[in-house]
Amino acid sequence: MPKGKTTPSDSNHPGRDSLQWNDEMDQMLLNALGEEANKGNRHDGAWTTQAYNNMIEALRSTIGPNITKNHIKNRMKTLKNHFAEAYDLFHSLSGFSWNSITRKFDAEDDVWEELIKGKPHAARWRKMQIKHYDILTELFATDRAKGNVAKTAKERRKQWEKENIDLNNYFEDTE
Template sequence: MPEAEWNDERTRIVCELFVEQVQAGNRPNTHLNNTGYRNVAAKFQQRTQLLYTKLQLKNKWDKFKSDYITWKKLLVVGSGLPWDAAKGTFAANDEWWKKTNKELPGARKFRNHGLQHEDKLKIMFDYITSNGVDPSPPAPESPKNGVDHSPHAANGLPSPADSPMNGVDHLPLSANGLPSAPDSPMNGMDNSPQATHGLPYTQEIPMNGVNLDGSDNTAEDNDDDTHQEPVFQYTPSRRKKLPIRVIATKRKKKSKTETALLMQSHLSRIAELAQKAQDTFEKFSSQADSQPWPSIQDVMTLVRECGARSGSNEHFIATELFVSREQREMFLTMETAEERFQWLRRKYIVKYLSSTSLGPR
């Protein structure tokens, strides 16, 4: 697929279309959804007579995001340097740009001009970067068309590791070549009472659907009377009768009426719990709607009052964070000015200094 060609006019148009889809709610996470890309492609074709694919548009989106993140970090790195208003970037010498480009790849492109379409890119990506979303590419998609590409599937074998191989039972064998009992040793020696007389191991077998392990399938049967009687079985080797202890229990079946009443009781309990959950949710929603949201202006007033003067790192991170209502609400939970100031400082360190190991020069 040939690469898309982007000039200044096409870049401006696609940027406007991206912003339009973001404001329409077609950016669920870090990228547009399929509806957003389709709308951008259709409107871009109407305005330029060029039909670009989703992949070509996504590559342009990623390029915009990379430039925006680099520019935001460059503003932090270059804080304190003189500003060239004509170029819209820092007025620094060649040595500074060379050094900064090594530490922040891609910074050199802003040497002669600032970030183009910054107002539109802010709408596209500021929410993503301000809320801690990882700007790295998304994880690879799952196998296409539901095809299992695991090594087992490639050879026609089942994928689960616990499935039997080729239908073969791999239980350990006893000395006579027969499968040993579950509780017998793994070395081929059978230490069961029958084995001491030279007879093969025999397990208790179910008689007429009766459970032979001393318990029944239902807890209600534990109160019933039980009786034991010897049952004889011929072994294929010695033709001798071996006593096998069988515990026969009398089953007690529940009536249909009792079962129906029990099910009705469970359903009533489930309905009661669901109603309580709904009442709690409605109560919480009504309380949340009755409380006014803190405005950006109110929160920024508290920012200045806590000591974050304009131009400081704390004031800068506040302008990014408090676009989000959740961040404003979190800031208001702090009771003292010192606590708010330290919280802003840590936010700045976590976002810029910890991730890039870069700080103001």
Template sequence: RTWSVEEEKVLVQGLKDLVTRGWKADNGFKAGYAFMLEKHMAQHFPGTDIKAEPHITLKMHVWKKHYGSLSLMQSRSGFGWNDLSHTVTVEDDDIWAEHVKFNPSAKAFRFKAWPFYKDWVEVFGKDRATGEKCTGLRGYGEGRTWGATSR
């Protein structure tokens, strides 16, 4: 199923509402969150075919994966964020090439707009390991503590 931008905006607002209402636990959302979001979507889009399973849970899985990749980049020296274009910035091509060597799936992230990233920080933040304090990732900053250098 392809989501419209409007549907994604409403889903993000629903997620933020669940966070505010205490539905977020230490490692994710409490059981039943997807059904709450299904109801939320139905209120905004009467007659929608968006269901908790598989639509909302799959969208959450994809968004959380993208959030993790973007957060890892943000924790690395040489990376930044452009609030106007909602894109990742990088100081030079060598830094980008090294990152893509470590994380090939990030290749498509460089010039893509991520309009929900700041919302994802609020929704998914502290949900997952970002590698920020990790040392010695194979071939990627051996022996270096992530986040130890300033951006």
């Protein structure tokens, strides 16, 4: 059973423990997330209470009994942020392809050089592996809306209220 190391966190939060995650633990978390998504325990990008309860139960049996919802939420946030950086950079670029064997984005040297010239921070992705990118794409790519299609939950709720349609007004009188 892989165990993460729990250590007391900073003095600002006495009694709270941090958890040091490793690749094997990340894979277990991502498998649990995928399973909960397949069960339908995720709505509009948010995990249900049942999803968290199921994940806690599954991860306590594999990672250890001290895992909490906060550990899961914090690790998901970290994984999602790292994924978002790579996804937002590469998903619409021409000349790059994801290589699931090397776990890197592939491109010809001149394509990389052109990207790095315009975005120097992209140089790190040339040699860096992106672990779990395939499953992260399945889980989080749809959450990456940008521009005019990106909306907050409040904006979506207002839109749904405006779109509330009374179906009774659309039935034809067939007599």
